[in-house]
Amino acid sequence: MSLTSIPDELLREVLLYLPRPSQNACLLTCKAVHAVAVPIVFRMISISFGSLQEHGFEPDDVLVIEKTLWETQKARSIEILDYICRNPGFARVIQRLLVYAYAQNDDAPKILGRLVTAVASMTHLQAVLWAGVGWNMDPLQWRLRLTSFSVKSQMGIDYATVENAEETTAIIPYIEKIIGHNTETLRRVAIPCVTMGSIPPNVFGRLTHLAIWNCKDLHHVDQIFLHAHSLVSLALVEVIGPEIFHVLRAHATALPNLAQFKLMILEQMDPDEEETDTLAIRDFIQNRELDRLDIDAPGSISELILDVLPKCERLSALGLDARGVSSDDDVKMLADSIPPNLVALHIQHPWEGLSLDSYELQPLLTKYAEMPRLRFLHWQNPVPSSRIIVEALAEDIPMLDYMGLGTTFWRIIREVGPDGETIVGAERIQQAKLMLDVWNDDELVDERWLLEWHDGET
Amino acid sequence: MVVLITSDDERIVVEDDIAKRSGLIRDLLAAPWDPKDGDREYMGIELPIVSSDVLKKILEYCEHHKEEPFDDTYESEDMFADIDEWDLNFITADPHMAFEIVLAANYLEIPPLVSLGSKAVANMMRGKDAEEICDMFNIEKDFEP
Incomplete structure (x- = not known):
């Protein structure tokens, strides 16, 4: 047949x-x-304005290679947009639009102009992710029925620098208008905290996924816990200041349907309040049926949190900032606490430059080898990133597809040898390539969630 | 008991519980029957696009799952969602029959089996380029970009 x-x-x-x-x-x-x-x-298309370097990032060897990738993406973006402008009927198949508008280069106006025309034809568009600084589109173009709207200032984990704060301020009016135009349909939203006030309380009640970034002023964050009863995914990212712990403590049992929680705090915890604040996190996550959890709160990972993890039986993706875990007993406790059925794991350690034979690493290496579903492991930064080390690690982790060591990433290649044996290889890939692979692959939802804090497109 | 008549005219007798895994057969059995039209069991249900080989495979699946609740709204978008080991062995035993099973399961309205078969067919296509897909599935390559 x-x-x-x-x-x-x-x-x-x-x-x-x-x-x-x-x-x-x-x-x-x-x-x-x-x-x-x-x-x-073509239900999802990705448009890139160019490389990050053009936005003032210092080029190094890695970024220069990434620049080539982004240039290829930019050229392809122009082709796609030209095609849509010539064939507006084609745009009806597009449901999800990703725009990486980092670069303010000579081609940016050209891309933006085509994008305005193209978006007007995307009558079935449901989800928009806009990442970057080139936000000057006429918001009237976005009078659509979006179910998902995500905006952020950079790809990946973002830090609330002064520069980004200015960019954020510049895009506030657009975000508010877009949310205003789509209040009836929006279910998934990722926005900077300062624009939270634009979401009416009744809209909170309909949201299922919410990511708030640049959380310097938590004035409106209470609204989430009071009104967003349908929320299954919540990310609070780039949180500054201790208020977050008061909020979590006050709403420890709110949001009963929450299955995904990400908390990224920028500052080290106050040593005098560390135990109390860690308890606030613990009380919030325990007794929930979580399937994805990422706690990136420096100083918070102690036995208080680790105790809770084995009870999270449904957990498939886990991120932990374990830089405070260094003693032999603590490492063993950490290894024992990691749920064995994870698909994706991101873990940060205090060590650097250890060898795979180092006794500190043995409990974790044993643990990884006992994780039959693990496909993505980002391990910062205990061992040097080299092909030999990655291949040695991947030999013991049967399903591993991607590995990050520090800031370098590898794709694992498994081939069948002449005698039927499996030969494990590793191919270095750039982080931007990994991001694009992950975004373009619907099977990698768990990895995507750890790589990208916003979850508006899944 | 229900008699199912395949496209190659084989009459296969099946327990009601097993046959009713199929939404199509369930609906047909629930429809009013006039005794003047003859003995219902003897008349049987004709399945003109399902061969006996494929029907026997499908009945094997239905027998295995006969205790489970009906799931007409079955949807699975996750390729890596846990597939029951029995199901995996069942669908991968003869990869080329997976096509026939998907087609017949769709006609018989057995959504979980359509999904399982679709995954198996997709798995055969993974990692192959356009030429290889054409060769594998007898496609005449008539598309030029």
Whole structure:
């Protein structure tokens, strides 16, 4: 039987189970499969304005390589937008739009102009992620029925620098208008904290996913806990100041449906309040059916938090800032606490430059080898990042697909050798490439959640 | 008991509970039956697009899952959602029959089996380029970018 002899709705179901590269391959097979694959492949498009360096980042070897990648993405973005402008009917298949508008380069106005025209044709657009500084689109273009709207100032973990604060201030009016236009439909939102006031209380009640970044002033954060009863995912990112602990303590049992929680605090905890503040986090997360948890609060990871983790039986993605964990007993407790069925794990340690034989690492290495579903491990920074070390680690972790050591990332390659044995290899990939791979691969939801704090597109 | 008549005219007798895993058969059995039209069991249910080989495989699946509640709204978007080991062995035993099973399960309205079969077919396509997919599935490559 040929693939073309099955009904379109079944072919569509098959294609939906494929990762993006395989879907792309199907586009090039025959006209019948192409017709079914187009709405699937292009339901999400990603537009890039160019590389991060053009926004004033210091280029180093890694970034120079990444620049090439971003330049390729930029050229492809212009092609896609040109195609949509010439064929507006095609834009109807686009449901999710990702815009990486970091660079203010000579091509930015050209891309922006095409994007304004293209978006007007995207009549079925449901989700928008806008990342970057080039925010000067006419907000009237966004009179759509968005279910998901995410905006942030940089890709990945973001720090509330003065520069970003200015950018944030500049985009406030646009964010407020877009939320205002889409209050009936929005379910997933990622916005800077300062724009929280633009969400009416009744809209909070409909939200299922919310990420708040640049949390310097928590004035409106109470609204989440008081009104967002349907929330299943909450990320509070770039939190500054101790108020967050008062908020968590006051609402320890609020948000009963919460399954995903991320807390990223920028400052070291006050040593005098560390235990009390850690208890506030613990009380908030314990007794919840969490499947994803990321606690990036320097100083908070102690037995108070580790005690809770084994009870989180549904946990599939976990992020921990374990830089305060260094004694032998603490490391053993950490290893014992990590739930064995995780798919994705991001863990930070206080050590650097250890060898794989170091006794400090043995409890964790044993633990990783006992995790049958682990596909993504980002380990900061106990061992040097080298191909030999990555391959040695991946040999013991059967399902591992990606590994991050410090700030470098690797894709694991497994091939069958001449005698049927598995040969494990590792290929260095740039973080930006990893981000794009992860974003383009619907199977990597857990990894994406740890890499990206906003979860507006999943 | 229910008699199912396949496209190659084989009459297969099945317990009601097993046959009713199929939404199509469930609906047909629930429909009013006039005795003047003959003995219902003897008349059987014709399944003109399902061969006996495929139907036997599908009934094997239905038998295994007969205790489970009906799930007409079954949806799974996660390729890596845990697949029951029995299901995995069932669908991968003969990869080329997976196609036939998907098609027949769709006709018989057995959503979990459609999903399982679709995953198996998708798994056969993973990591292959356009040429390889064409070769594997007898597709005449008529698309030029």
